[in-house]
Amino acid sequence: MIVLKVVLASKDREYISAWLDFAQGGSAGSGLRFTAFSQWEPFREHMHGQGEREVPDLVIAEPELLNAWLSSGGDTSGIPWLMLSEGNDEVEEDKQLMKYQPLPSLLDAVMNACRQPRRKKAHRPGQDTLSIGVISASGGSGKTAVALHMAKQLGLAGYAVLYLNLETLDSTQPFLEKGLTRGLQRQPDAETGLSRLLYDLKVSRKETGKAVQSQSQSKGVDHYVLRHEGLKSDVFWPLSNRKELLQMSKEDTANLIQHLIQCGQYDVIILDGDSGWDGRSEGIIETADTFVWLVEDDIAAMHRWGQWIQYAERVKPNWIDSVMDRARFVVNKYRDSVVNATPRPDLHLDAVLPYIPSWRQISQEEVLLSSPIFQREVKRLCALLIQNGEEELTQTGRIHQGMGGR
Template sequence: MKSMRNVRITLAAADERYIEPFLLYARTGEFAKRVSVRAFSQLDAFLAAMAAERPDFVLGEPAFLTPWLQGEGSRGVPWAALDGGEAENAALGGTVLHAFQPLNRLLTAVLDLAGTAQSAGSASQAGAQIIAVHSAAGGVGKTAVALNLAKQLGGRGQRVFYLNLETWDSAASFRAAGSESGLPGLLYELRTARENGEACRSPLSRHAPFQEKLKSLSFPPLERPDELLQMSEADTAGLLDYLATCGACDVIVADTDTEDHDRCRALLRRADRVLWLLADDLLHLRRTAGWMNHREARQPAEFYDLIGRSVFAVNRCGGRLDNVLPRPDLRPLAFLSYIPSWKALSREDVLLGSPIFQRDILALCEQLGLGGSRRPPPASAPYAAAAATGGAS
């Protein structure tokens, strides 16, 4: 797992009573491994420091930003203003963030803006890796695996986005609602940008808050599934491309239905890795093999490309397999433990707090190489050859 370089933030605010809790939270909270903050309450000290160094991001009150922005040293340094008076904000003309919003939201917005600026300034920067958690049959614990995967990666310092594309969102209770516009607002902006032939430049923090339970960004739950049901394959692909390239994420953990609809098809085509969950159950394995046989016969090139990006894991495993795997390419990379206490689940923290399952998920993360290059390793030779020729080699 690669270590993420801290984002160097310079904070400029006149009131030390604002600076002190900000620094304490940044140095001891969940962002401690992701940011380093220098703070100034005196204008002269701030300007002298900015003349001597270039931080990754500047967050300051207009009284500090105005003289700094008039100098040469501000060029190329992304910044945002802490909300002052309307006249001051209008004169600056840049992004304005509310100073007294919860600090986790404020720092998430800062990291979002800093990441977007770095992405725009470097054409060679790789985007986020998209991990699709998939199964050919329901009831295998797909959402539980996706939630734990997102939480464990987020807890290890990765910038994670948990994307739930299920028609009936089984993870809604793990995500808090907020003032952000959510998925509907972002889809509207993406469609508008696409119709105008432009790139969507809306910051992700405008649409998705940081979800403390998951240690990840995620859209607030939808009140109704209408927006999801109306999503086309192009809408889903555009959403995934935006999330992967907006600069705010390292990893996207995506969870969708087992049904063959536009959202699922777009995710399986766009994902860098497909974590394919299996159950040690004869009927489940037969259904999985049937799905694979059908796809291989009808769409061989697409099927071999998919399998080349797939890894298989057996969930709810008691330690050994009781059934024979029906296809030779169903080779499990990992075995995730069966947690008996989940059968009588009454508290959400139990689902995300099993030490045994956390151990298994962390081992799976290492095996997947999450946090490395966005593109997965090359497909195995037989699948690569089959994908190139449109059939089995």
């Protein structure tokens, strides 16, 4: 699996020791391999003497050491960097890493800042793209928060991920808009990407009876999507015209998903739709390879879960078995134990995701996407879906204490 290589440079040896001890002592540093230096010469030799194979995914350094490296060619290396700051340095905010803060927060910032290697994929139709639907029989179950965290954790693990939101009332924009616009000029074409793709697919079906083939599949969907660095995934800009979504049929939804799969650009597509029986929800359920089916531990949510399955058995008896075979039932907002029984004895819970009280007062996208406890459990859920729970999404890297001068 992917191990991210990080170079840490600080003249404070005790600070380096505390950082490395914490990263090496538990799962917090999973997937990271640190090389640390406390003197300029060893740091310089390491940065300028390595082959392409050893190029780090991130450099973290105090201002004196960082500026010396940048001025000697580091600024053109393409390697991401963060300045260890005490708050009085003249550098862009997103390039600062406050030196003194809780170590878990430091490591989380490191993971987010690392250059994320995306798997190279040949653009061949139908090649190994896994579609995961996040569904629920109840509104307010936390579908979107779970879907966003899954996209981020899979992106951090090195998978090429697309997050597709098909909710009638999109709830992602308050959390994604900052990441979509930060440091970018307006991109009118990308901001209408999903609308244009839906139109292109519909026109092509009318004219030829089949989905768009030539231009879209040869070039992928790059001209329709945007890269969201905070999410480590590609996304579509949320549709502004709700009528387009309301008019989407089950067939429209299935064709869209199949097209995204057949373009061969992504390892994983996360599908987030409404709770209910609209065409988009049915299209997701019929097309997705697997589901995260969210339930809450309260009597009303359990009842709605049972009612959903009972209705499906009555109106689509040949369909519900396939849905059950592909579903992983997950209790969201879990608090210590599950109090309420599942609505039927043949329904079993596969995983739980914790309740995060601080999300009730969310005012920044970083708060939603950076809970260490929630990230840990979502990572386990992703491993269950991607690898049948046999291994973690990331492998614990060997910590290399390359302490120059120590």
